Amino acid sequence: MNVQFEPSALxxxxxxxxxxxxxxxxxxxxxxxxxxVVVVDSGSTDRTIEISRGFGAEVIHxxxxxxxxxxxxxxxxxxxxxxxxxxSDESVDERLAGEIRMVVALDDQHxxxxxxxxxxxxxxxxxxxxxxxxxxxxxxxxxxxxxxxxDPHDRLDVSGPSRxxxxxxxxxxxxxxxxxxRKQINHGVRAGESYHALGRRASxxxxxxxxxxxxxxxxVLKSAWLDGWPGWACSIGAxxxxxxxxxxxLELAAADSNGPDAKP
Numbered sequence: 001m002n003v004q005f006e007p008s009a010l011x012x013x014x015x016x017x018x019x020x021x022x023x024x025x026x027x028x029x030x031x032x033x034x035x036x037v038v039v040v041d042s043g044s045t046d047r048t049i050e051i052s053r054g055f056g057a058e059v060i061h062x063x064x065x066x067x068x069x070x071x072x073x074x075x076x077x078x079x080x081x082x083x084x085x086x087x088s089d090e091s092v093d094e095r096l097a098g099e100i101r102m103v104v105a106l107d108d109q110h111x112x113x114x115x116x117x118x119x120x121x122x123x124x125x126x127x128x129x130x131x132x133x134x135x136x137x138x139x140x141x142x143x144x145x146x147x148x149x150x151d152p153h154d155r156l157d158v159s160g161p162s163r164x165x166x167x168x169x170x171x172x173x174x175x176x177x178x179x180x181x182r183k184q185i186n187h188g189v190r191a192g193e194s195y196h197a198l199g200r201r202a203s204x205x206x207x208x209x210x211x212x213x214x215x216x217x218x219x220v221l222k223s224a225w226l227d228g229w230p231g232w233a234c235s236i237g238a239x240x241x242x243x244x245x246x247x248x249x250l251e252l253a254a255a256d257s258n259g260p261d262a263k264p
Contacts, residue, residue: 008036035080041062079142081104
């Protein structure tokens with residue numbers, strides 16, 4: 001079947017803040033793929049905005065409201081039939097770009113969205129086992145899609161059938177071990193705060209068991225050890241994130257029990 005791909009049918013929505021080390025790769029990876037690239041920036045002080053505009057992206061300032069609301073705001077800025085939602089440290093490989101072109105060109109009315117497999121790059125290599133597979137809904141019909149979940153673990157839901165695409169969404173999540181540890185701790189703390197807001201109960205048992213389970217899930221179930229020392233590092237980072245989550249939840253629960261004047 002001969003179908004014509006029109007870039008004007010696709011927008012790319014990107015959220016960013018101080019990502020000048022990765023934003024160029026992100027935008028370059030969708031050049032020629034979309035008629036419009038929208039970068040929603042929450043207050044960058046580095047070259048993120050300059051780089052984005054240099055690649056022809058439209059930059060919109062929007063104060064940070066959390067992962068879910070920020071991504072929903074970015075999605076709401078796009079009025080094309082299809083929208084590709086990306087983080088500013090993610091990039092589309094050639095095979096995935098071809099799949100996206102085909103979906104947009106065919107414009108199957110029975111498809112509301114498409115999942116892509118996100119794969120982490122760390123320490124100069126692609127991690128083929130750690131966190132794999134990591135299917136993420138990213139290519140959607142905006143009228144059928146809404147961001148949900150809890151910060152920082154967001155998800156893009158669609159009301160209708162979906163399919164999975166070949167290719168890889170590259171995720172340059174961590175530049176080095178220091179950034180890996182910092183991000184995993186921050187993610188864990190935010191997850192603990194979300195758990196508290198959702199009414200989840202704090203537990204010393206979870207603090208004891210969850211970090212070990214997170215490490216073993218990656219090393220044993222996902223075979224992360226096959227990714228070499230970066231796989232080991234990311235697995236342990238996952239355990240550290242789990243520990244931070246339950247430590248923060250215990251801290252907030254203790255503050256609640258000590259009364260309204262207690263400081264968490």
